[in-house]
Amino acid sequence: MVDELVLLLHALLMRHRALSIENSQLMEQLRLLVCERATLLRQVRPPSCPVPFPETFDGESSRLPEFIVQTASYMLVNENRFCNDAMKVAFLISLLIGEAEEWVVPYIEMDSPILGDYRAFLDEMKQCFGWDDDEEDDDEDEVDEY
Incomplete structure (x- = not known):
């Protein structure tokens, strides 16, 4: 029974290690995508308004x-x-x-x-x-x- 528990614990530790590695890889991919998105957003300019901003009115x-x-x-x-x-x-x-x-x-x-x-x-x-x-x-x- 102890041997079975040791084997189960070992399997859980191996699974945990694999999931940790996968999580790290996913986080790195996410970081790269966020950086790429920021770069693309800097390159995109919003369309300019075809109507200029109105002038102030002083009561004239x-x-x-x-x-x-x-x-x-x-x-x-x-x-x-x-x-x-x-x-x-x-x-x-x-x-x-x-x-x-x-x-x-x-x-x-x-x-x-x-x-x-x-x-x-x-x-x-x-x-x-x-x-x-x-x-x-x-x-x-x-x-x-x-």
Whole structure:
């Protein structure tokens, strides 16, 4: 019986040693694959965005239509980043400077519902910073498509 146990223990030790060697080989293969993946990822460049990043808006009324078209176009080609109205409004706010930035602060401080409504936020901007009705009809069609 002792001899059988010794033989069984010896067999288990041999199996353990074989599994340890196999494990080491697999770990080395994994290390090589991780290094190869890192090398390949460094060689791949993500496609560039066909629409440039929008310029900031300082509250100058004549630039409002341009600002809205730029931001709507950018959000359209990057729609996976702007999945809801709150994200769209937050993006617009991040581009406001000067007078326009000062204008939005009270909305943020009172956590206005307008911050979660892209269309209402645009309407409020148009009302505050001026938007000629003729221009609104032309440009609004383009923004509505977004």
